[in-house]
C-alpha cells in the first residue's frame with residue numbers, strides 16, 4: 657500500500673509501505689477513506705521535534721476490512737471513526753474519561769501512521785466507533801475532524817468549563833482553536849472571543865460562533881481581553897498553540913477562579929510558579945480524550961447540527977501529501993484533507 661513517511665525535517669514522501677495485517681486478536685484493519693495533516697505534524701516537519709523515517713498520520717476515517725477473532729463492537733463493512741490514541745475503553749483511566757491516557761494506550765502517530773491506504777487499529781473495540789450507516793460523502797470531512805481537531809477543541813472547551821453565562825477566549829486560530837470556538841458555542845457560552853489576525857480564520861471563527869475578534873497577541877492581547885471583560889479576564893480560556901507566549905497569554909487572560917483548557921502540544925513552555933500561585937486559576941489539559949466525546953460528536957455531525965468539516969480548506973490525493981505539508985507549513989492552508 658501507499659503511505660506517507662517523513663524521512664527528515666521538510667522531507668515528506670509517499671512510498672510503498674507493507675500492507676497491515678491482523679497481529680493481535682483485538683485488531684481491525686481499515687481501508688482509510690480520508691486522513692489529514694495535523695498541526696502537530698508540523699513540529700517535526702519544521703525540525704522542532706527530531707524525526708527520522710517516521711510513518712505519519714493519526715487522524716482517520718474508513719471502512720473495516722478485516723477484524724481479529726476477539727473484535728465484537730465493529731464488523732467488516734462498518735464505516736468507523738477512531739481517536740488518535742489507541743485505547744481499550746475499559747481500564748480505570750478510560751472509564752474515568754481519560755482514554756488518551758489508557759493504561760494500554762499508544763499513539764496512532766507513533767505506531768500506526770494513517771496517512772496511508774490502510775491501517776491496523778489495535779484494540780479496535782475500544783478505539784473505533786461505527787457511524788449509524790454509510791455516510792453521505794459530504795459528511796466525511798466532518799467525521800474526520802471528529803478524529804482529532806474537533807474532539808480536541810471540544811475537550812479544551814470542557815476543560816475550560818465553557819458554558820452558559822461564561823465568556824470564553826480562544827488562543828490559537830488553527831483548526832483546534834476554531835473547533836474550540838464551535839464547542840464553546842455548542843456548550844452554551846454567550847460570548848466567545850477568538851484571538852486571530854488572519855481574515856480568513858476570523859471569518860471561520862465567526863461562522864463557528866465567535867462574537868468578538870482580538871487581533872493583538874501576547875500582553876497586548878491580554879489587555880484587550882481584560883478590556884472586553886470589565887478588567888477581569890475571561891471565565892474560560894482555550895489554549896490551542898503550545899508555545900510559551902500562547903500559554904502565558906491564556907493564563908493572563910483568565911480571571912481569578914477561571915479555567916484554562918490547554919491542548920496545544922507544549923514546546924519549551926515553562927510556567928513561572930509565583931505568577932501561577934497568585935493567578936488563582938484552574939489549569940487542565942493534555943492530549944484530549946477524544947474517544948470520550950466521539951459517540952456524541954458523531955451524532956451531532958450525523959444530524960447535521962455541527963459542520964466541523966469546514967476547517968479543511970485544501971483537499972489533496974494522498975500521493976500529493978508533500979504539497980499538503982508545505983501548504984500548512986506556509987499557512988496557505990488551515991488543514992489539509994488527504995483522500996486515499
Ligand SMILES: [Zn+2]
Nearest residue numbers: 745747750758
Ligand atoms: Zn484504557
